[in-house]
Amino acid sequence: MNRIARRTLVAGAAAGLLAASVAGATPAAAASHGATALCGISALPYPADASRATADAIDPTGRFIAGSGLRVSDTGSQPLLLIWMRGELTTVESPIVDTVADVNARGVVIGNGYGDGTGLPWRYRGGKVEPLPLPPTGGARVSAINRAGDIVGTGQDPQTGGTVALLWPAARPGTVEVLDASADAVAEGINDDGTVVGTAGAFDEWTTWLRRPDGTVEPLTVPGARIAFAAAAAGQWAVGQADLGGMSPANIRWNLRDGSYSELSAELPWLEDVNARGVAVGSDRVSVGATSRVLPGSGERTSVGTRAIADNGSIVGFRNSYGQVTPVRWTGC
Template sequence: MESEERYGVAVLRALDVEPTTASRVDVSRAVSDGRRRRLIRRWARIGGCAAVTAVAVASVPLVAGALRGEDPTVGDSIAATPPPATQPAVTPPTACTVSRLPIPGGHPMALVTGADPTGRLLLGRAYPEGNKGRYPVVIWENGVPRTVDVPGADQALRDANTAGVAVGSGWGDAGPVPYVYRDGKVSVLPGVPTGEAVAINEAGVIIGQSSGSPDSAPVVWRSATEPATYLPMPSGWTGNVVAVGEDGSVLALLRAAGRKVPQAYLWGPDGRGRTLPKPSENEYFRPYSIQRNLAYGVAYSEEAFAMGGRDRSATPVRLDLTTGQYTRLPDVPMIPSDANGSGWLVGSNERGQAAMSAGKGMITLPDLDNHKSSTANIASTVSEDGRIVAGQADDANEVIQPVVWNCQ
């Protein structure tokens, strides 16, 4: 660790300079804003509690296209076409209600970190008051919570399959430890010195990465008891896995040695890897979900990446893995976080509302309380039938609550 410290000091020292511009900080404004906040806090203590819980369930009909705020006829009509479905068609939902998921132990804050494909099981973690980096991991089964003791710090379960097997990690003495939860027990996934488990499919294939210093390498556990096998990587590449398909395909975001931007990568069911095409000459693809032969993700500008800033040109896209063709989804003005087999996407928009794109239109999910901040409401998972969407939402005090949107 000593050489690590030396490295950290030497590198960070390059930043050690004084601000060069005049201060815009306004102390008198802090006083006036602070006065107002003190007043609001006092009011909240007197009569706020009942009001806060009363608005936790709100039913809002979903109106296709209502979110867009632009001419619905504008845009690429092909992009709005749902992907070819090989599964029985599911009708898109038309109305959703939001409810707060109960947090066991009376902790003030929790969020959803994953779900099984049906939405019956929701995964999350709670943040105890004055937390010290250890989080009670929570599984909600049909909305009823139970805590799971995942060892270590910074613990989380990130994915589950319909059989109720969940995977994740916790931070142990030597680094992250990959865990699997099944039959009520947490056990270590074998075969890596340190690492994380990221996703599991219906067949029980688990993907993750070994995190040997300094590089991380994608791995697969063919089952919860078999040792990890390393996925073949081009020499000098590093990166992280993103999702596993039902056929065992593994989607990853890698960084090639000497290349500027990340590269989406896919290992087929036979374990053979290939780089995925780019959305365009000046963009790279950041995938987050694989559904049959389709990968979902976001196309980002390489220029914005190089500058390190916020990328307002980001566009949700769908990549056909068989043909290599991208379909842009300009009708989906949000950053998606999950997709289901029908190609319905959930995420959140820049106004801080949770949103879903199901079938033809874009639909806004009701706030738990407000969308004052751009991260106030986030839909993180969507079930295969599109009826259960889960995520996180700010309450009246802007404390993150775990929520589920039940859709009809």
């Protein structure tokens, strides 16, 4: 089981969005988000010689944005790590950078690469990209980092061949630990207090779980759901989807304090991220509760997609215009 496999349930995922074109949105005031300005989109700078670039993560404060790019030349392709701090771009070349997973409020970026037939997670800090330690079973993938620098991800169980949830604790540099969670566990998010949220179970039998800072593991339930899976977590919130018997999975937001849940707008075909205020993003939409709004930026042969949202409401993602994919940010939405 992996994150990509679960997202096949939501009819389309990123590839569909890249090809889609959605009617343009009308900017609207976002007082319910704590914003006073009109919702707007702006382009982020990226290397002029990059063939594509996306903004994939934003820290909770909105100060740091991280993304990836690709430079293609006669000698081959060069993956690029892109970091924006207050709009200023830093470009980092590294052979192990493939995708960006997350960035924290201290500007530490994590992501995933691939080499020698295995997953190679990495971390960027202090101006350098460094590989993260691997579990004894081999490759791994990372998914989230909190303010302290604790990182969670997924590896393989050597006994069953299934997956295990992993933790790279900031307090014990150079180590990686297997979390005590259900069988076939995948860790998707970690909050600043150390709460970890994830999914477990065999293919098409997924359930959601959380691990408290004291190590206690509890289920995150949706009564009546055939399956459920988590996508992201922040503050007291986690988001994901559940199969409640409808034509499409229901978008779910859990309150991690008491385990209760509510349904988010069904207009989001999938969920990408949630912030500490419980505002969720996915596809080309932002949702506070049962309603959502389309983000501006789409048009004739142009589509947009979200990747992450900060606590101040800033959203980052990409715009695909006539096949050219570029990084963007939304504010006041």
